[in-house]
Amino acid sequence: MSAIPAYAAADWGTTSFRAWACSADGTVLGERRGPDGLTSATERGFETVLEGHLAALGLPDGAPAMMCGMVGSRTGWIEAAYLDTPIGLDGLAAQATRVPGTRRPVFILPGLAQRSATEPDVMRGEETQLLGVVADGYRTGFVCMPGTHSKWVRLEDGSIDAFSSFMTGELFQHLRTASILRQAVEGAEGVDPALPAFAEAVRDVLAEPALLTSRLFQIRAGWLLAGRSSDEQLARLSGTLIGMEIAGAKARYGDLTGAALLASGPIAQLYETAFALAGFGAFHPLDADRCVRHGLHTAAASLFDLNPTGSPS
Amino acid sequence: MSAIPAYAAADWGTTSFRAWACSADGTVLGERRGPDGLTSATERGFETVLEGHLAALGLPDGAPAMMCGMVGSRTGWIEAAYLDTPIGLDGLAAQATRVPGTRRPVFILPGLAQRSATEPDVMRGEETQLLGVVADGYRTGFVCMPGTHSKWVRLEDGSIDAFSSFMTGELFQHLRTASILRQAVEGAEGVDPALPAFAEAVRDVLAEPALLTSRLFQIRAGWLLAGRSSDEQLARLSGTLIGMEIAGAKARYGDLTGAALLASGPIAQLYETAFALAGFGAFHPLDADRCVRHGLHTAAASLFDLNPTGSPS
Numbered sequence: 001m002s003a004i005p006a007y008a009a010a011d012w013g014t015t016s017f018r019a020w021a022c023s024a025d026g027t028v029l030g031e032r033r034g035p036d037g038l039t040s041a042t043e044r045g046f047e048t049v050l051e052g053h054l055a056a057l058g059l060p061d062g063a064p065a066m067m068c069g070m071v072g073s074r075t076g077w078i079e080a081a082y083l084d085t086p087i088g089l090d091g092l093a094a095q096a097t098r099v100p101g102t103r104r105p106v107f108i109l110p111g112l113a114q115r116s117a118t119e120p121d122v123m124r125g126e127e128t129q130l131l132g133v134v135a136d137g138y139r140t141g142f143v144c145m146p147g148t149h150s151k152w153v154r155l156e157d158g159s160i161d162a163f164s165s166f167m168t169g170e171l172f173q174h175l176r177t178a179s180i181l182r183q184a185v186e187g188a189e190g191v192d193p194a195l196p197a198f199a200e201a202v203r204d205v206l207a208e209p210a211l212l213t214s215r216l217f218q219i220r221a222g223w224l225l226a227g228r229s230s231d232e233q234l235a236r237l238s239g240t241l242i243g244m245e246i247a248g249a250k251a252r253y254g255d256l257t258g259a260a261l262l263a264s265g266p267i268a269q270l271y272e273t274a275f276a277l278a279g280f281g282a283f284h285p286l287d288a289d290r291c292v293r294h295g296l297h298t299a300a301a302s303l304f305d306l307n308p309t310g311s312p313s
Numbered sequence: 314m315s316a317i318p319a320y321a322a323a324d325w326g327t328t329s330f331r332a333w334a335c336s337a338d339g340t341v342l343g344e345r346r347g348p349d350g351l352t353s354a355t356e357r358g359f360e361t362v363l364e365g366h367l368a369a370l371g372l373p374d375g376a377p378a379m380m381c382g383m384v385g386s387r388t389g390w391i392e393a394a395y396l397d398t399p400i401g402l403d404g405l406a407a408q409a410t411r412v413p414g415t416r417r418p419v420f421i422l423p424g425l426a427q428r429s430a431t432e433p434d435v436m437r438g439e440e441t442q443l444l445g446v447v448a449d450g451y452r453t454g455f456v457c458m459p460g461t462h463s464k465w466v467r468l469e470d471g472s473i474d475a476f477s478s479f480m481t482g483e484l485f486q487h488l489r490t491a492s493i494l495r496q497a498v499e500g501a502e503g504v505d506p507a508l509p510a511f512a513e514a515v516r517d518v519l520a521e522p523a524l525l526t527s528r529l530f531q532i533r534a535g536w537l538l539a540g541r542s543s544d545e546q547l548a549r550l551s552g553t554l555i556g557m558e559i560a561g562a563k564a565r566y567g568d569l570t571g572a573a574l575l576a577s578g579p580i581a582q583l584y585e586t587a588f589a590l591a592g593f594g595a596f597h598p599l600d601a602d603r604c605v606r607h608g609l610h611t612a613a614a615s616l617f618d619l620n621p622t623g624s625p626s
Contacts, residue, residue: 074537075496082538113538117426120534149493149530165530167493174487180462180480183388208566209523213557217462217478221433224387229607244526251523 005029006306009058009296010050011125014038014148017049018292019065021057024306028296038076046077047102054104064105066300068292069125072097072108082113082122089131090160093299109299114163120278121165125292128150129262132294133286134158141284142259144249146242146267148173152249160165164252166245175216175237190236190266193273197232201239201276202246209247215240230288242274250278260284262291318342319619320377321367322609324438325384327351329459330362331605332378333488334370337619339610343370351389359390360415367417377418379613381605382438385421395426395435400480402444406612422612434478438605439464442575445607446599447471454597455572457562459555459580461463461486466592468471477565479558488529488550497536501547503579506586510545515559515590517557522560528553563591573597575604 005021012018015037021030032053041049054065072080074310080097083265096107111124126145130153133143139158145151148169153245154161175181191198219236222228228236251258261283275283300306318334325331328350334343345366367378380444385393393410421603424437439458443466446456452471456463461482467474504511518528532549533596535541541549562569574584574596581598588596615618 045396102621114534115538120531120538122534122537164524164527165534167525167529168526170493171526174492178491179487180483208564209525211477211559212522212525212561213479213481213484213554214477214561214565216480218433221427221435221478224435225428225433226430241526244523247523248525248527250522252527 003029005059006298007059007063007065007304008057008065009293010040010053010065010067010071010298011128011292012038012067012069013125014070014075017053019043019053019057019211020293020296021054021059022293022297022300026293026301028293029223032057038073041071041077042075046071050106051103051111055081062104064107064300064304066093066096066107066109066296066303068109068128068296072111073124077281078108080108080124081110083110083161085110085112085114086156086159086161089127089134092131093303094125096299096303105304107303112160119162119164121163123151123163123165124161126153127160128295128299129291130155130160130295131287131298132291132296133260133262134300135294136286136291137282138260138286142253142256143286144259144271145262146271146287150245152245152253154253157217164249166248168241168245172238172241176234181216181219181233181237184220184228185237186231188230191235191238191270192231193270195232195235196231197228198235198239198270198273199277201236202243202274205240205243206247206278207249209244212240212244238270239274242270243277246274246278257281258284260286262286262288264272316342318370318372318376320379320613320617321370321372322606322613323363323366323378323380324441324605324609325351325354325380325389326438330354332366332370333606333609334367334372335606335610335613339606339614341606345370346592350388351383352382354390359384359588362418363419365615373563373590377420377613377617379409379420379422379609379616381422381441381609385424386437391421393421393437394423396423397611398425399469399472399474400425401426402440402447404616405440406616407443409612409616418617420616425473425476431478432475434476436478439466440473441608441612442601442604443468443473443608444611445604445609446573448607448611449599449604451597451599452571455562455566455569456575456599457468457572457584458527458601459584463558465558465566467566477562478559481554481558485551485554485583489547494529494532494546494550497533497541498543498547503546504548504551504583506583508545508548510541511548511552511583511586512590514549515556515587518553518556519544519560519591522557522564525553525557531561551583551596552587555583556590559587559591570594571597573599575601576597577601
């Protein structure tokens, strides 16, 4: 294994940037994370931002970069295609869009589109994680991918059969910071899934999803009237929205026992707790970081002529 | 009837101000409406803003003002009490809070609190509209009050028995202007309830409320994939949120046939259409402006010594 990176992998989203310098066999040699989301990159220039990170990672000139995420959206660097579902993931890399005019080969993987009159949906970035999930051997079942726009995906023998997005994370951020609920949750630092309020909120919304927008207002009312703490009310907000997402996935797909949960860090704990409250007998934990790196490596290995014995420059 | 106003009535909310100069019998002699919500009033001074409007209305020095709404909240001019439900509305005016130190008598009517561990809720302003509703003779049944935080209220022989708030209007404004859906609805001027997309959205969310946050994301997906127009997608957003509110009210209260709809203008049409789609056999339309004026007059007449034959100054 050479210590000189053979390629870079990057997951570039609306509000975050993560890149890894990798050897030809996918071993991670270095990592960069930053808040360089699309808005700031649009101002500073996408190639400037990317090359700054790749220089810090010691990526040789000419070594290629494989990217996924909202960088390939209409409001990103360049629009990468949407491939239609149902779809097997084998051909994903072959459909990557090469960014024109860059110093080094830079590719953006396509997103996926569910072109349904009644259930239109899109994803960008998650398809690459799913490529890693399938490469890891989880080929049939449901995958829950928490996030700004959480995805629930039905895999059938390694193919993406159907999926649904839920605005869970975006609504949480908005309601927490800019809504009438702001004062009720101000000062809370994070969501503690061990608080009874989290479990109560999950149970309430699972029992009666129709009351969602009333339950949200009650977070303010409970603060005004009962002096409930901001920690308690933030847990309630999180439990309400995560519970709603699970209620929606159950309504759409039925029994979700054994679903894979693709998450890392604190958010994984929240969903694990909610899964248990929803009565899922068991679930299959997957590390989100590992899956996206695995997916990007799978794509890079299929598209690039990586040279494991020397510098690719 | 004297042409000199005997008192002023005002409904002062988070984002709007409405005031009327009235004769002793409640006849409206003049009206002012403005965007002087609480935030701008906090900066300029509540009394300065109020007196500016009352001068323009020709209210004599010393004539009293009766107000309701968020001006009486913790973040308003001065905090007025919350009265606990269940409650008859006869004693509302007697519990009004007098603002200290003003040139003229200025009173703010109390809000209502539902101090329930499982269904905590509050209202400020709507109780005054309900005072008008009951004074108008609608004493038993459900009242739907659309707004930033819509209320559904159960009246029992003139008393407020139970109520629920829904964040319909606030979510609509946020999702329309500051969310991932913004581009999909940009350029649409208003919601047309005659568009099939409005009815589809109401029906979809009534059929499966659990999918709300997925239906919201689909508004973006339908714009990206199917090129649906912004008018169509804005109607879909509105129908989704109004339908969700009705689904919630049904889940909480059961059969709502014959409910009173307290609304004015375009929003009344949206709710009328949604009520029909929800299968309400009939509903009882009430004019929101008229009800709040009637409620404020009822309170003013009970609290102030109005002199119908001369100037009260």
